[in-house]
Amino acid sequence: MGYFVPDLPPDNPADIVRMPTFERIRYLATHWVDYGFGTAKKTHVGYTVKVLIYAILGITIATVTTGAGAPWGVADWWSEPIVYQKMVIFTVLWEMLGLGASSGPMAFRFSPRVGGHRYWLRSGTLRNPPWPGKVPFTKGGVRTEYDVALYASVILSLVVILVLPGVQSTSMAAVHPEATAGLLNPVLLWPLLVLAVVMGLRDKVTFLAMRAEQYLPAVVFFAALPFTDMIVACKLLMIVIWVGAGVSKFGHHFTKVVPVMMSNAPIMVSKTLKRKLYKNFPNDLRPSPRASGGAHILGTVVEIVAPLIMLFSTNHTITLFAVLLMVAFHITILLTFPVAVPLEWNAMFAFVAAFLFLGFPTWDGYAVSDMSSPWLTAGMIAALCFFPVLGNLRPDLVSFLPSMRQYAGNWASAMWAFAPGAEKKLADKVLMSSPNQVDQLGAAYGYDLAEMLLQKAIAWRAMHTQGPAMLSALSRNLDDIDRYTLREGESMIANLVGWHFGDGHLFNELLLTEIQRRAQFEPGEVVVVWIESQPLHKNYLEYKVIDLGLGVIERGTYTVKDAREPQPWLPDGPIPMNITWTRSSTNESSLTVESR
Structure with a gap:
């Protein structure tokens, strides 16, 4: 692997792109075994530097703002729990700004390399509420000025908590007197918690992006529990994770x-x-x-x-x-x-x-x-x-x-299929956090190379358990799969909502409805196969095929065994799938919204 130059397949990218779909998947999956994405080493070094900046900046803020000692004096601040508390708050801020997960080229972000705040501070962009039919004032798929203000308020709340010093705690002094920097002021934490929940009810993407399931329980413990209970509760949180x-x-x-x-x-x-x-x-x-x-x-x-x-x-x-x-x-x-x-x-x-x-x-x-x-x-x-x-x-x-x-490899996933011209139509009609990846890469390296790299993501998905099922469903529902351009769902959602973490719930039918409202795709222009995670107590997964111009056109199930046995390029054809429902000519032609 070169430091500046990526490891690319030996054949001409244009020839690879022109291969039939399954022949191309075999070629790129085989190349993946030896090289992965083939990313140049300078990219890994860049990510490493970013992590070091995160750690140095976080520890510096956590120590300087609390008087816990110099950042390099680990022995001085190691016994100060407020350093741990502020690192939690700093990490939430880092993730909320889009500087952590889902940033850079290894998260399908090439130019610009950060989504997050660049998207969530703009009204008119897409949002995805978790329970729009059940929670008042959360319907709709458009980010409003109110949503922008909510997001900005969460950021401001995090900054305030970070810059203010701690307050003394009698419960900590009784059992841990060597700590002198105090703890976070609980009065500052409750507004953050309330704002984060309200923001999450309006848009679950921003809520998940702050890694709320990992860090917000700890913030609740910081705000509500005496010191010993807080420490033990944080331990239990880590154990559950x-x-x-x-x-x-x-x-x-x-x-x-x-x-x-x-x-x-x-x-x-x-x-x-x-x-x-x-x-x-x-x-x-x-x-x-x-x-x-x-x-x-x-x-x-x-x-x-x-x-x-x-x-x-x-x-x-x-x-x-x-x-x-x-x-x-x-x-x-x-x-x-x-x-x-x-x-x-x-x-x-x-x-x-x-x-x-x-x-x-x-x-x-x-x-x-x-x-x-x-x-x-x-x-x-x-x-x-x-x-x-x-x-x-x-x-x-x-x-x-x-x-x-x-x-764990078990998460809701999707694969998109675009008829010729449909991907450009999406970019023209829908306000996204960044241009389509093929345009990001194509402007710098040429469109054949850009397309080849994005097709490698399809080969990557085909090597997991969801890939064979997705490709099987698309093969059956497209008139000619070789005529379509396939896109991995993670790369699509990175552009559409400003963040991704491998979860298909980020772009359910509610979001697809909003996309269709703006883009007005014709039947057959964009087809998405969407797979739910496997329940722990069942041996099968549920899937659906969605034509954005028609709505859901097929539902069914397939077993894990049938998905894990075939090769990524499906040499024996589509895997067995139990089709439980198909759209008839009498169904409505609009995209059906199924709230999650």
């Missing part, structure tokens, strides 16, 4: 994630090792036993067992080992540079693992049993587990983020 993510990785989805992710990791330099993650390169690109074992031992088991040891261990050596394991776990994920690049999130969690579980260990009075009431403990665990349990049983009701399915 880790264990929930670990449990969600059981099954076949995550097995397919690991080899594809490691093929794209710059730390994985050996082609030989990469190829060993697949059964029989280049003819069989299903995960090898090595990949399956690594996924469920180094991934699933570690993410469940190590956090539980950290929570309950009373032995310093054992706790230290478990903490180091989780720190290494997050640093490894960070260094793989996964799609959507949640690098700051992984850096933050590595920091929190050490700060909470070594800085406030169980043997110093911060065990679960040290909470002030067993009823509080039980209620806290039930509240923290509510959305992960509901989201895994009814994924149609909860985003995969509150469901704690980070990088």
Whole structure:
């Protein structure tokens, strides 16, 4: 891999683009095994520098504004809980501005490289309320001046909390007298919480972008609980996040994630090792036993067992080992540079693992049993587990983020198919956060190369469990799939709503309705296949095919087994799918809105 030059396929991009769809997928999936996206090393260095800026700036603000010590004096501020509190607030601000996850070229953002605030501070852009038919004053799919003001108010609230010093806490002084910088003022936290919830009811995209499911419970604990309860509650929050993510990785989805992710990791330099993650390169690109074992031992088991040891261990050596394991776990994920690049999130969690579980260990009075009431403990665990349990049983009701399915490979997904000229029509009619990716790349590198790189994203998706189902449904519903331009749903949503994190719930039928209202596509111009996550207790997934000019034209199900067995290029044709409903000529011709 070159530092300045990416690793591209050897053939002419124009020839690759002209290949039939499934021949092109095979060609690009095979290239993926050795090179991933083929990103030049300078891009990874740029992301690394960004994470360092995040960490240095965050620690500097957290220490200087509180008097906890100099940023480089770790021994001075390590015992100050307000540093942890302010790092949480700073991380929320960083993500809300669009500087964290979903930024840069590895998140399909080439020029400009940041969405977020550039989109959410503009009225007239798309928004996606979670329950528009049930929550008053949230209907519609257009961002208004009111939404812009809400978003700006959340940003202002975060800034105020960051710049003001802490206040003294009697509950902390009683058990942790060595801390002198105080804690965040609870009076400042409640407005943030209220504003964030109101903003989220108007637009779930901005709410999820602040990683509310990860950080807002901690802010509630900062505002409402005495010191010991706050520390233990934050530990429980971390455990639910880790264990929930670990449990969600059981099954076949995550097995397919690991080899594809490691093929794209710059730390994985050996082609030989990469190829060993697949059964029989280049003819069989299903995960090898090595990949399956690594996924469920180094991934699933570690993410469940190590956090539980950290929570309950009373032995310093054992706790230290478990903490180091989780720190290494997050640093490894960070260094793989996964799609959507949640690098700051992984850096933050590595920091929190050490700060909470070594800085406030169980043997110093911060065990679960040290909470002030067993009823509080039980209620806290039930509240923290509510959305992960509901989201895994009814994924149609909860985003995969509150469901704690980070990088489990099991999330709502979509693939778009554009007839000739339709993608330009979308860009002309819909106010987006940035131009279509093909235009971003094409202006700099030429349109054939740009198109080839975007088609590599289709090959990437085809190597996961959702890809074969999407391609099968499109093959059946398009008159000629080779006539259409396919686009990965994550790349589409990055432009349309200013942020993405691999969740198809960000562009459900409500959002597609608003797009159709503006663009007025003819039947057959734009077709989207949309797949819901697999419920934990079922062996099948639900899908729907949506023609933006007609509405939903097909619904059905397919089994995970049928989706994980074929090669990405579907050499044996479409996978078996149980079609439960198709649109007849008597159905309405408008796009049906199904609120989520």
